Amino acid sequence: MKSWGLVCGIVFLQLSVSGCGKGEKVLTGLPTFDVPVLDSEREEMLHHFPLLNDNEQESAPQDSRSGKSPFGALVYMPKSGKGAYCSVAHVSPGKVTTNAHCVDDDSDPGNYFLVFYNKRNWKRYERVISFEFVGKKDSLDVAVLNILPEVAANWDTVSGSPARTLQEVGKVNPTMHQVTLWSFNPFDKNHPELAEKYQRPGMRFTPKHCQASRTRPKLAGIVVDEQGTEVRKVPIVSSVSQEKMHWFVDACDKRPVQGNSGSLITDSQDTSKMMGVYHWNIPVEEKSMSGYGRFEYRGNDNVVSLLEWDDLVDRDFFGVGSDFAYLLSEKPAVF
DSSP, X not given: OOOSSEEETTEEEOOOBOOSSTTOOOBTTSOEEEOOSSHHHHHHHHHTOOEEOTTXXXXXXXXXXXXXXXXEEEEEOOSSSEEEEEEEEEEETTEEEEOGGGTTTOOOGGGXXXXXXXXXXXXXXXXXXXXXXXXXXXSSOOEEEEOOHHHHTXXXXXXXXXXXXXXXXXXXXXOOEEEEEEOEEESTTTOHHHHHHHOSXXXXXXXXXXXXXXXXXXXXXXXXXTTSOEEEEEEOOXXXXXXXXXXXEEOOSSOOOTTOTTOEEEXXXXXXXXXXXXXXXXXXXXXXXXXXXXXXXXXXXXXXEEEEGGGGTTOOSEXXXXXXXXXXXXXXXXX
């Protein structure tokens, strides 16, 4: 998977606005689609937007433990150009969380729509009313969106509280948590059979079960000689990720993909224990890492692994999410 908003070694791939034409904006680093020109066509696309549960049914994606369906998709749909997607969660009445990088390149809330299932299991799309908070996409990558009270009343909320884990930050031996990323995968590139079936943009509920901690994993590139003998070891540091405000995620049962941006991170056994929102991956970047023969990785389980290039075809090193408790320490009562 290609990365978005990350640092690996000295390479910084920043989310940015790219101009495709006069007046057009593109939220780069996110999965995109072509926005219809006519108002009626845009409305028709939102009305028929396929939002599928994990059984590929057009029905509410539920947390099986609580029976609630507080999850949905954010659809960026400007008047023309490219649209984009992110995952969202209705964390408290009227407050929906996602990533800052899902919204901060276009400050008009009228260009953003939420697609979700209400308490009657009816699929709805509703306009975002305003932004309560938009952080920084290269650090505290959280956005909190406001929706109308009457809309909120008919959509499940997580009804949880942030996990307080400040005492775990930067521990030599990481305190490991089993977590779930409550994410939606875009059809494009991830579910070709669904893309073929629906012939339109859509998303499928695909939660990921992972390990997480408040200690940054350690990654080093190993330089080898022609005989494959280790010559030296070079630490590879993500200077964007900061332990005081971030979660570090690895060992997921399914690989996070673009479109998972904004996914709520919770304790796997109790969704009401909210950790934060997921935003970027630290992947293999051949241009910056091609000088290494293999890699040494110490992750959330505190076990050292030696990874050959062939091991890295279907995995990333780790992912990063912003911590809700840190956000609330900076912005009390934001949700």
